Amino acid sequence: MLHTHDHSVFSATLLDWFDAHKRPLPWRTDYQPYHVWISEIMLQQTQMERGVDYFLRWTDRLPDIAAVAAASEDEVLKLWEGLGYYSRVRNLHKAARIIMERHGGVFPDDIASIRALPGIGDYTAGAIASIAFGQDVVCVDANVERVIARVCDMDSPVKQKENMAFIRATAESLLPSGKAREFNQAMMELGALVCSKKARCESCPVSRWCEALHLGIVQERPVPAPRKPITHLDVATGLLIRDGRIFIQKRPEHGVWAGFWEFPGGCVEEGEHPSETVVREFMEEMEFAVTPIDKITVINHGYTTYRVSLHCYFLKLDKGDGTPVLHAATEYRWVRFDELDNYTLPAGHRKLADALATDLRMAALLKA
Ligand code: SF4
Structure with a gap:
C-alpha cells in the first residue's frame, strides 16, 4: 500500500532504477526541445524501436525547427509515411511555422505557449515542459496510467473522468x-519495460508498494474500457495503366x-460488385470510362475502428487521351511504377504497390 509518508521513498527508488536501466535513446543525449517534441509526437503511435528509426530518419533530413517549417507538406508526409495518424504530422508542420513566425524559431518554454501550438495536448505539453525544460509538471500516458492503476488497485477503467483526475x-x-x-521518464519507462501488459513484477523496483501485486490481481488491472464496435468496409480501387504509366491523384x-x-476508388455500395464500383468511381471522380481487365488481389487492413477489404483491379481506359476532369x-x-516510392500513399494502397512489385501481370501490362 502506498501511504503518503512513503511517497518520497517510492520516488527515490524509482529514480535510482531509472538511472540504472534507462534505454539510451537519441533524444536523451541532450534533451533538445526540438528532439523531445518530435519524439513525443512520433511515440504516441508506434513502438519504441520503430519510433527511433523514424526519429533518426526525420532529424537527419530535418535537423531543426527551421528545416521543418521550410519543408513542403509532401516531404513531411513522406517522412511520416507508415506511422499513421497523419493529422499529427500536419499539426507538427503548422506548429514549426508558428514557432518560426511567433517565437523567433525558438521552442517556447512556458507551458501555456507550448499547449497553444497545434497538435499539443495536455500530455505532450507536460512532457515537453518537464523533459526538455525541467519544469515541475507531470505527464500521464498509458504507461503511467497502468502503473498507478496497479499500484493503487483501481477497480474501474482508467479513462473515467474521476479516475483520470485521481491518476x-x-x-x-x-x-x-x-x-x-x-x-x-522513469514512470513511463517502468510502464514500458517492467509494468507492461504482461507485468514482470519480479524485476519491479516499486513492488513493495503495489496493491494489485499483494492482492494477486495484477493481470486484472487496469480494468479494460468497453470495446468500441468495429465497422467493416468493402472498398474498390483500380490501377489504370496506359503507355507504361499508372494513374494517381492527390x-x-x-x-x-x-x-x-492514391489509386482512385471508393466504397462498394449496396448490391454493387466491387468491379462495378471501380467503373462508377472512375467515371464520377475523373470522367474516365474504364474496363476492369483482371482482379489483382484483396488487401485487408485496419485503421482506427475500421476493417477494410480493398478490392483491387487492373483497368484499361476505353477512350480518351488520359486527361481527367x-x-x-x-x-x-x-x-x-518505380516512381510510386516518391509519393505518400494510404496504407492499403502502399500494401498494394508493394504486392505489385513481384506481380508478373503488372510487368506485362507496363510493357504492353
Ligand atoms: S509490482 Fe508488478 S504490477 Fe505492480 S507496479 Fe510493479 S510491475 Fe507493475
Whole structure:
C-alpha cells in the first residue's frame, strides 16, 4: 500500500532504477526541445524501436525547427509515411511555422505557449515542459496510467473522468521537486519495460508498494474500457495503366487521408460488385470510362475502428487521351511504377504497390 509518508521513498527508488536501466535513446543525449517534441509526437503511435528509426530518419533530413517549417507538406508526409495518424504530422508542420513566425524559431518554454501550438495536448505539453525544460509538471500516458492503476488497485477503467483526475493527482503527489525530467521518464519507462501488459513484477523496483501485486490481481488491472464496435468496409480501387504509366491523384486537403496520393476508388455500395464500383468511381471522380481487365488481389487492413477489404483491379481506359476532369482530387500524375516510392500513399494502397512489385501481370501490362 502506498501511504503518503512513503511517497518520497517510492520516488527515490524509482529514480535510482531509472538511472540504472534507462534505454539510451537519441533524444536523451541532450534533451533538445526540438528532439523531445518530435519524439513525443512520433511515440504516441508506434513502438519504441520503430519510433527511433523514424526519429533518426526525420532529424537527419530535418535537423531543426527551421528545416521543418521550410519543408513542403509532401516531404513531411513522406517522412511520416507508415506511422499513421497523419493529422499529427500536419499539426507538427503548422506548429514549426508558428514557432518560426511567433517565437523567433525558438521552442517556447512556458507551458501555456507550448499547449497553444497545434497538435499539443495536455500530455505532450507536460512532457515537453518537464523533459526538455525541467519544469515541475507531470505527464500521464498509458504507461503511467497502468502503473498507478496497479499500484493503487483501481477497480474501474482508467479513462473515467474521476479516475483520470485521481491518476494525475497521484503522479503529482509522487513528483519530487526539481526532478520532473527524470521522474516522468522513469514512470513511463517502468510502464514500458517492467509494468507492461504482461507485468514482470519480479524485476519491479516499486513492488513493495503495489496493491494489485499483494492482492494477486495484477493481470486484472487496469480494468479494460468497453470495446468500441468495429465497422467493416468493402472498398474498390483500380490501377489504370496506359503507355507504361499508372494513374494517381492527390486527395483534397481535408477529410480522410488528406493530401495523400492514391489509386482512385471508393466504397462498394449496396448490391454493387466491387468491379462495378471501380467503373462508377472512375467515371464520377475523373470522367474516365474504364474496363476492369483482371482482379489483382484483396488487401485487408485496419485503421482506427475500421476493417477494410480493398478490392483491387487492373483497368484499361476505353477512350480518351488520359486527361481527367478532376472531381475528387487536386492534382493528378501518370507515373512509372518505380516512381510510386516518391509519393505518400494510404496504407492499403502502399500494401498494394508493394504486392505489385513481384506481380508478373503488372510487368506485362507496363510493357504492353
Ligand atoms: S509490482 Fe508488478 S504490477 Fe505492480 S507496479 Fe510493479 S510491475 Fe507493475
